[in-house]
Amino acid sequence: MYQSKPPESRYQSRTRTNVIRLFRWCGGWGVATALMAFGPRFLWNRALVFTLLAVGLDVAVGVGMILANKKYVAELDELQRKVQLNSTGITLGVGLIAGVPLSVLDAYHVIPFHADIAYLLILMSLTFAASNLYGTRRYR
């Protein structure tokens, strides 16, 4: 039998609004970053002014994303904030302990590939997602 969903609480509604806002800023930052990375080669033939404008846009949208994330975390309840804090701490630690050795291994040509910053971003993203999932399940 069909059961209607219970009405959304104030907390759920506030969190949903903040998640949507953060998601939009993250998407915007992704687009701005792609524009900054590929625009010089494919769109404006390396014209310096446009490249600098793209960098400025990327930084501005990035600041917006940070502020949206700050608001999202500030309006979470204390348990969710704890989960976020744990995930952020683990991600920062993993980024440090993986990033520095990777850079050293690249500098001494121990690894056969260039230690691109993208590898570190991917590792940190996966670490944050995994630790967030673990934290959420732990307190379920």
Added chain:
Amino acid sequence: MKNRLKVLRAERDWTQAQLAEALDVSRQTINAIETGKFDPSLPLAFRAARLFGLPIEEIFHDQDPAPL
């Protein structure tokens, strides 16, 4: 820290979602407090005390024995 949140909630026939709504937190947080996985902050404990109309120490108890 132990607490009587689940008992007090059951006495009033409230669901976890209803208590969460009244305290402006997630249902997950209420569940974590009730099962002892998470200790609430003082402001949240006071909000719960106000909601149930009880002194805070009648809802939350320290598990450790008092020092001599």
